[in-house]
Amino acid sequence: MADSSHRVPPLLEIRLRYVAQQYRRRKQLLGRLKFAAAFLVGLLLLWVGLPLAEELSVPFALPFALILAPLVFLWRRWLRGERAEEIDPTQIALLIDALHPELENLTVSSVEFARPDYRATSAWIVDQVLQKALTATSRFDLSELVDPRPLKKLALGSAALWLVGSIFLGFLLHSWDLGRIGDGFFSPSADRPPLFSVEPGDVQVRQGTDQTVWVEDAPRGQGGAIRWRTDQGDWQSSPLEPGAEKVLYFRLRHLQADTEYQIQIGNQRSPIYRIAVWTPPAVESIDLTYRYPDYLQLPLREVTDGGPIAAPPGTVVQLEVTADEPLSQATLELASGTSIPLTAAAAHRWGGDFTLTGDDEYRIDLRDVDGDENEPTLPHAIVVEIDAPPDIRVELPRGDDEATPIEEIPFRLAISDDYGLKAYGLQYELAGRPPVRLPLHIPSESPTEAGIEYLLSLEDWDLSPGDLITWTVWAEDHKPGRPPYETLGDPYFLEIRPFRRTFSRAVSNQGGAVGSGSSGSDAADQKQIIIATWNLRRQAPEMDEEEYIGSRAAITAAQRQVLEAALENPPPPGKESLVADLQSEVSASLERLEEAALPEPAPLLSQALIHQQRAYRFLLQLESDHRQIAQNSGAGGSGQGSTRRRELDQLETTRRRDFSEQASTLEEQLAATRQARSDIETLTRRQEFINQDIARLVSEMDEGDEEQRPEMRRQLEKLRAEQRRNLNDLDALEGRIASGDLDVAQAQNARQRLDQARRQMQRSARDLAGSQPQNARAAGRRALDALRQVDDDLGHLSRSAAAERLGQLRRQMEEMRSRQAELTVDIRTLRDHSARPLESAQQQIEEILREKEEFSAGFSDFMDRAGELAEKAAT
DSSP, X not given: OOOSSSOOOHHHHHHHHHHHHHHHHHHHHHHHHHHHHHHHHHHHHHHHHHHHHHHTTOOTHHHHHHHHHHHHHHHIIIIIHHHHOOOOHHHHHHHHHHHOGGGTTHHHHHHHHTSTTOOOSOHHHHHHHHHHHHHHHTTSOHHHHSOOHHHHHHHHHHHHHHHHHHHHHHHHHHHSOHHHHHHTSSSOGGGSOOSSEEESOSEEEETTOOEEEEEESOOTTOOEEEEEEETTOOOEEEEOEEOSTTEEEEEEOSXXXXXXXXXXXXXXXXXXXEEEEEOOOOEEEEEEEEEOOGGGOOXXXXXXXXXXXXXXXXXXXXXXXXXXXXXXXXXXXXXXXXXXXXXXXXXXXXXXXXXXXXXXXEEEEEEETTSOBOOOOOOEEEEEOOOOOXXXXXXXXXXXXXXXXXXXXXXXXEEEOSSOEEEEEEEEEETTSOOEEEEEEOOSSOOSEEEEEEEEEOGGGOOOTTOEEEEEEEEEESOTTOOGGGGBOOOEEEEEOOSOOEEEEEEETTOOOOTTHHHHHHHHHHHXXXXXXXXXXXXXXXXXXXXXXXXXXHHHHHHHHHHHHHHHSOOOTTOTHHHHHHHHHHHHHHHHHHHOOTTOOHHHHHHHHHHHHHHHHXXXXXXXXXXXXXXXXXXXXXXXHHHHHHHHHTSOOOSSOOHHHHHHHHHHXXXXXXXXXXXXXXXXXXXXXXXXXXXXXXXXXXXXXGGGHHHHHHHHHHHHHHHHHHHHHHHHHHHHHHHSSSOHHHHHHHHHHHHHHHHHHHHHHHHHHTTOHHHHHHHHHHHHHHHHHHHHHHHHHHHHHHHHHHHHHHHHHHHHHHHHHHHHHHHHHHHHOOOSOHHHHHHHHHHHHHHHHHHHHHHHHHHHHHHHHHHHHHO
């Protein structure tokens, strides 16, 4: 540091070297600390960069080069450079003088004087300075010259950073697949196809379903793993499960979002595949608007959240379909094969219309903006409700009757129509006179039901005993072109009798006809012929050729037999001219019957009816005012009359449904009611289960955490599917009710209640789709209440039908009691008259036995029906 003559004192030189060593150590520790921090940052960047390089299909060498190059530069600067750098003693001296001003720059002066190139002018002065510097610095310890505590902190910090870096490096080496990194160091992984195949690769699945991923041609003896993640999620890994030979698989369950997955076996990795999760478009609601035919004069009818369609033919039905997502196409598909494209009113709402022509089914096909189609759904029923003629019920008078020319006849009528009445009243016809139509009411509106009470006075009609009044009820609805006979009810007869009539008993041992008793039987048969012709005119449009000709032939044969029987018996005194009039009317009736042919027999059948009614009037006039009650001791007289009666009984001559037909209809209504209640009970029970599940899910969502949210969303989707299924079953039930055997009022009331239930079910399904289970639970409760109300209403209506059936049973019992009384009289008559031919007695016994068997069969049928009614009432 100085020549021999000017050397720094040894003690001072030691102190200078100590300070220089501490300074050098500080710089080295600071460089190590900086490089440790840079190394840790480089490891972090490498940890992020390698997966990114793999996804971008770039060689792994690129991230290594980008990170290692700066690290090498920093190493050369902070570690190697600091170690090679020399420290100038002058800097150390300046540092000591700066820390100790009291030295008065003696340290730096000593260092300068000791330099080899220094040429002093006075050696004595230099020696004095050096000696003084030595004396001044000897008062300080080494620790006082420089503080060692910052060096200790730098050493601890550097050691800590290097320890963290070493741990993180060990973690990376453990987690990295070094073989895979080596394989992809200079070439991207995408350029190296794996030796195995992955199925199904990229695929699209429905939300909430499972997807199995399988590996074929897997290397023997090597397990595999799958890693997957949802969008913006963390990667998860699971081992593959062994399947068949060289096949590994794994099932991804309940997929709710788009998912990426990759297979790794050994040091080979497959490309990253994508499972696109999609929700098919679905119909949220169908709103219906019915535009009825103009003749019905009905306003528009709107049905929200509808499904099944029921209306008369010619009705234009407008649909507005709301979907749960924007659509590119919507189509109404009819089961008959017709496709009706719907037009867009908005992205989610599409509409269209069509005209009802016949029963059918329809479904809505949707296609969203991505081209995905909705899943097949259950079709909705289309029921064309026939605009039936008005229904007419006569409560008074109770059937055919007799009256004097001055009586007042009370009428009580009940008339109803499915779409509204236009006008109604009475029509009566005196034989030989044109019919008279008496309007009783022409409503300003179109009521569907009407009750009528009317008192008809005969005093002003100038009637005579023997006159015949044929009367019926007419009612018109708004349907145009309805045949006139469809507006008429069944025919009834009112016979005008004398003010006084006497009766006596006549007995014939030979069983022949007893005077005037024959014309009474002929008149009864003629009345049946009129009714049969009336019904034939009404039913002819529904008959085929063979059926029509058979019915007409039976009426014609019966008409001839009535004429033959009337001609065989001598007329009462003073009434001989009536026989010729009778023959003329019957002949005219036969001519019109023969001429009446399909397809338009109604006009000629109407003319035949006019002649038949006149003939009936003449037959009544041929009866004597003094009537005899015939008690035949023989059975011979019953031959021809009984044969003709049986032939007439074979005709469809009933004006209204008899008891068995009414009972059959009631049985069908009761059976339909029971089936409907059973179906509603099933829907109600399922809705209860859905409501319970929704309530449980609401409780779990209130208490659950974020990890349980995906499972809860899956349960919401499942409940929504269950609610949709219940809604489809309700639509099917409403279609069956609309086309079934329920009473019209009963069916309308049930459908209104079911519409309420449907709207609430639809709202519940929408709330479930919108993750609003609280609202869905409230709507589900309202739907459940509506279903229970439907069941209660059907129960009340069913009891009403049972009560009507009970009334019919009572009437049948009265008829059976009357028949029993008649049989008793016949048996007593047979016993009281012993003077009769054996053959005649045997025939009468056989006739009584036959009637007895019929009575027994009728009684057995009555008991069966009564027992069945009791059983149904119990259930």
